[in-house]
Amino acid sequence: MGSPEPLLLMRGIVKEFPGVRALDGVDLDVRPGEVHCLLGQNGAGKSTLIKVLAGAHQPDQGEIVFAGAPVRLAGPTAAMRAGIATIYQELDLVDGLSVAENVFLGHERARLGFTRRAEAERAARDLLARLGHGEIPPRREVGRLPAAGKQVVSMARALSHDARLIVMDEPSAALAHDEVANLFRIIRELTSAGVAVVYISHRLEEIREIGDRVTVLKDGRSVAGGLPAQTTSTDEIVSLMTGRDVEYVFPERPEPEDDRPEVLRVEDLTLPGAFEDVSLTVRAGEIVGLAGLVGSGRSEILETVYGARRPARGRVLIDGRPVRPGDTGAAVRRGMGMAPEERKSQALLMNESVAGNVSVAGLSRYASFGWLSRRRELADVRRQIEALDIRPPDPRRPVVTLSGGNQQKVVLARWLLDPDGLRLLILDEPTRGVDVGARAELYAVIRQLAGRGIGVLLVSSEVPEVLGLADRVLVVREGRVVHTGDARDLDEGSVLNMIMEGSAL
Amino acid sequence: MTETSHSEGSTPQTPGNGTGVGERGEPLGPVLKKPGAGGSWRRPFARNGGAGSREIHHLGLVAALVLLALVGVFTEPDNFATSGNVVGILALAATIGVITVGQTFVIIGGGIDLSVGSVMALASVWATTVATQSYGPAVMALCAILVGTGAGVVTGILISYGRLVPFIATLAMLVAARGLAQRMSDRKTQLVRPENDAIEALSTTKVLGLPLVVYIFAAVAVVGWLLLNRTTFGRRTFAVGGNPEAARLAGIDVRRHTLLLYALSGFCCGIAAIIIMARTTTGSSTHGDLYELDAIAAVIIGGTLLTGGRGTVVGSILGVLVFTLITNLFILNGLQTSDQLVAKGVIIVIAVLLQRRGLRSPT
Numbered sequence: 001m002g003s004p005e006p007l008l009l010m011r012g013i014v015k016e017f018p019g020v021r022a023l024d025g026v027d028l029d030v031r032p033g034e035v036h037c038l039l040g041q042n043g044a045g046k047s048t049l050i051k052v053l054a055g056a057h058q059p060d061q062g063e064i065v066f067a068g069a070p071v072r073l074a075g076p077t078a079a080m081r082a083g084i085a086t087i088y089q090e091l092d093l094v095d096g097l098s099v100a101e102n103v104f105l106g107h108e109r110a111r112l113g114f115t116r117r118a119e120a121e122r123a124a125r126d127l128l129a130r131l132g133h134g135e136i137p138p139r140r141e142v143g144r145l146p147a148a149g150k151q152v153v154s155m156a157r158a159l160s161h162d163a164r165l166i167v168m169d170e171p172s173a174a175l176a177h178d179e180v181a182n183l184f185r186i187i188r189e190l191t192s193a194g195v196a197v198v199y200i201s202h203r204l205e206e207i208r209e210i211g212d213r214v215t216v217l218k219d220g221r222s223v224a225g226g227l228p229a230q231t232t233s234t235d236e237i238v239s240l241m242t243g244r245d246v247e248y249v250f251p252e253r254p255e256p257e258d259d260r261p262e263v264l265r266v267e268d269l270t271l272p273g274a275f276e277d278v279s280l281t282v283r284a285g286e287i288v289g290l291a292g293l294v295g296s297g298r299s300e301i302l303e304t305v306y307g308a309r310r311p312a313r314g315r316v317l318i319d320g321r322p323v324r325p326g327d328t329g330a331a332v333r334r335g336m337g338m339a340p341e342e343r344k345s346q347a348l349l350m351n352e353s354v355a356g357n358v359s360v361a362g363l364s365r366y367a368s369f370g371w372l373s374r375r376r377e378l379a380d381v382r383r384q385i386e387a388l389d390i391r392p393p394d395p396r397r398p399v400v401t402l403s404g405g406n407q408q409k410v411v412l413a414r415w416l417l418d419p420d421g422l423r424l425l426i427l428d429e430p431t432r433g434v435d436v437g438a439r440a441e442l443y444a445v446i447r448q449l450a451g452r453g454i455g456v457l458l459v460s461s462e463v464p465e466v467l468g469l470a471d472r473v474l475v476v477r478e479g480r481v482v483h484t485g486d487a488r489d490l491d492e493g494s495v496l497n498m499i500m501e502g503s504a505l
Numbered sequence: 506m507t508e509t510s511h512s513e514g515s516t517p518q519t520p521g522n523g524t525g526v527g528e529r530g531e532p533l534g535p536v537l538k539k540p541g542a543g544g545s546w547r548r549p550f551a552r553n554g555g556a557g558s559r560e561i562h563h564l565g566l567v568a569a570l571v572l573l574a575l576v577g578v579f580t581e582p583d584n585f586a587t588s589g590n591v592v593g594i595l596a597l598a599a600t601i602g603v604i605t606v607g608q609t610f611v612i613i614g615g616g617i618d619l620s621v622g623s624v625m626a627l628a629s630v631w632a633t634t635v636a637t638q639s640y641g642p643a644v645m646a647l648c649a650i651l652v653g654t655g656a657g658v659v660t661g662i663l664i665s666y667g668r669l670v671p672f673i674a675t676l677a678m679l680v681a682a683r684g685l686a687q688r689m690s691d692r693k694t695q696l697v698r699p700e701n702d703a704i705e706a707l708s709t710t711k712v713l714g715l716p717l718v719v720y721i722f723a724a725v726a727v728v729g730w731l732l733l734n735r736t737t738f739g740r741r742t743f744a745v746g747g748n749p750e751a752a753r754l755a756g757i758d759v760r761r762h763t764l765l766l767y768a769l770s771g772f773c774c775g776i777a778a779i780i781i782m783a784r785t786t787t788g789s790s791t792h793g794d795l796y797e798l799d800a801i802a803a804v805i806i807g808g809t810l811l812t813g814g815r816g817t818v819v820g821s822i823l824g825v826l827v828f829t830l831i832t833n834l835f836i837l838n839g840l841q842t843s844d845q846l847v848a849k850g851v852i853i854v855i856a857v858l859l860q861r862r863g864l865r866s867p868t
Binding site: 306308328329331332333338340345346347348349350351352356359360361363364366367370371372374414 | 735736737738740741743744747748750751752753754755756757758810814815
């Protein structure tokens with residue numbers, strides 16, 4: 001360790017996507033044998049940077065020097081060949097193949113096209129033993145291994161390529177506590193053999209335990225590089241991660257009125273493995289925000305309230321009356337509406353027009369005995385297009401041609417067709433994939449809806465968004481609500497502290 | 506990557522200024538409305554709702570029909586363009602056509618029904634047993650429909666509540682229904698008895714030169730079109746097939762809807778059984794062999810996506826007519842049925858290749 005010659009040197013990496021500059025000048029240097037941690041909020045550019053390293057994205061500008069020579073990582077194979085292996089958060093293993101087959105997937109031990117099973121199994125066993133997991137049978141089907149076992153297989157695969165740099169994207173996210181300890185042991189063994197690790201995690205305590213140096217990304221730039229992981233203060237890291245350039249424009253909050261009736265009451269809601277004993281209320285006209293990391297259980301809470309998941313315990317009440325659990329149809333009939341996290345896969349009918357997407361949840365409003373009145377449907381959709389200013393204002397346009405912000409408005413419009421029916425709007429990451437400019441507009445829409453007496457329950461990964469938009473904030477960590485308070489009494493730093501370290505602060 | 510060139514609302518709003526926060530029940534006020542955003546919006550794309558490409562695809566099928574008809578006129582001028590032959594083609598198309606309408610719904614809804622041919626056979630056998638026939642032609646027809654629908658409900662339950670993959674569940678029904686039909690009929694062809702000749706009359710009675718079975722086919726097609734395009738059921742079918750998760754989160758009971766789709770397909774098989782009884786005056790466990798493949802092929806060349814969420818009844822009907830016309834031409838020209846199968850295979854591939862170019866929207 002301590003070698004001044006960096007193994008990897010990235011300078012001024014820029015990567016643009018249509019409408020977004022995901023990376024805007026990132027510098028990173030990684031020394032051999034160190035664990036280099038990458039920190040940053042959601043959307044800071046961590047995932048894009050990893051993909052550049054893995055050869056999945058080509059940078060628009062900047063240079064990459066690996067092991068002393070400039071390299072162009074033209075594709076995943078090129079990156080592998082150069083000695084850079086990436087272990088993604090969603091492990092890219094084939095469940096139906098054996099451990100050994102997965103380890104050597106793409107570079108099978110073969111002669112004349114015939115795989116040499118015994119040899120591959122022997123080699124896989126050696127690699128697994130090197131990782132301290134000689135007990136994993138190389139013939140076992142990967143799908144039957146626990147998450148921790150799969151991770152070890154992924155690492156064995158990385159080693160099988162003689163990787164000199166291993167990128168790990170939130171490797172601890174899927175692991176239990178004692179499994180994390182084992183992961184760290186493996187990482188230490190790797191680094192003592194001179195392998196460098198780029199480690200991504202949201203958990204500061206992990207970074208303190210395993211990391212050597214830290215690079216912080218914010219809004220696509222590296223704002224600090226090579227900070228000592230053990231000694232840099234949490235406050236300093238948090239302030240580097242926040243204090244963004246992008247100004248959010250939030251609508252003004254009305255004065256809180258505590259006499260407004262409760263729209264939603266959630267009592268002791270529990271979904272094992274996701275969250276436990278969550279209780280909360282939303283009053284008419286109130287915006288309640290949940291802040292928490294991906295995997296903290298926040299999205300699952302929303303989905304369970306909405307009936308998309310069936311809780312093991314607890315009740316959901318709308319206007320004081322319980323809603324049938326695990327039934328989205330019942331939730332909709334009782335006046336709930338949801339804009340889910342993954343707009344394309346969970347909300348939109350991508351083959352359909354704007355009108356078809358808006359009316360899908362309220363078709364019976366335009367039907368007598370199942371017969372649709374398209375005239376009435378179109379008239380209502382037009383009214384919503386105008387009210388929400390969906391552009392272009394054409395109900396027949398295919399929804400795929402709309403921008404992210406307008407697609408989100410289409411999803412919102414779906415729940416506004418019945419002017420009196422909507423009681424509670426559930427928004428999971430309402431501004432994901434929405435241009436910064438269009439966000440202000442969405443915030444205004446959400447606040448306006450609340451002004452009509454609708455309760456809003458929202459989740460966002462972006463802490464400033466929760467703080468700026470919500471009246472009341474619930475902080476969720478590891479499936480539990482750890483703090484409830486008025487949004488005005490909280491700032492970004494304190495919420496980030498609670499999210500990442502919780503009881504320590 | 507579907508960003509369009511027009512700008513998002515980039516003017517930051519400073520809401521809370523009072524305007525437009527209407528009372529509950531009013532549509533949202535004009536706070537978000539931009540001056541001039543209403544009428545003068547210019548369309549950046551000429552595409553409009555994908556309807557254009559769909560019509561082009563239909564036109565292509567019509568052109569194929571015309572081309573095939575011309576081939577018929579030139580190769581067999583004496584036999585092809587006779588009223589007898591045209592009526593024959595339509596009557597031949599009626600059985601598979603009715604099945605195809607049901608299949609279209611199932612495929613748009615994201616599934617597939619392999620059991621259609623054998624369910625039709627089972628319905629025809631059940632309706633022609635000695636016991637059923639003793640109640641007269643009306644009960645026979647009702648029996649065929651009930652058996653078909655019942656089989657559809659069973660597969661539907663297996664798929665929607667038993668969570669079987671549609672391919673597996675309908676494959677099981679294909680085998681089982683054929684077996685049950687063989688058992689009931691003892692592998693013998695059951696004749697429709699003379700006193701029940703009202704069944705046969707459906708194919709012998711002609712109105713305006715066309716037998717009644719052709720009208721049944723037309724009626725099923727029209728009702729199918731209306732059901733798909735003008736009712737909540739049809740709209741939900743597109744939603745369930747296009748994005749089941751989004752449909753569920755929009756409050757649609759996806760499982761019940763899936764069940765209804767297979768019940769509908771079974772219902773169509775029951776009607777097809779009546780038509781085949783009328784045309785052959787028999788009920789037999791050998792009826793409808795490989796109809797599932799013809800029906801699926803017709804749906805596919807008609808422009809319906811096998812992955813669900815998009816498709817038309819009109820396209821499927823045109824697909825059936827194209828296939829029936831090919832069969833007819835080969836028979837008239839005395840060509841091998843084996844060549845006919847090759848021709849069908851080629852047409853499926855060509856149609857899908859054209860579809861990929863014409864129907865894809867920017868995704």
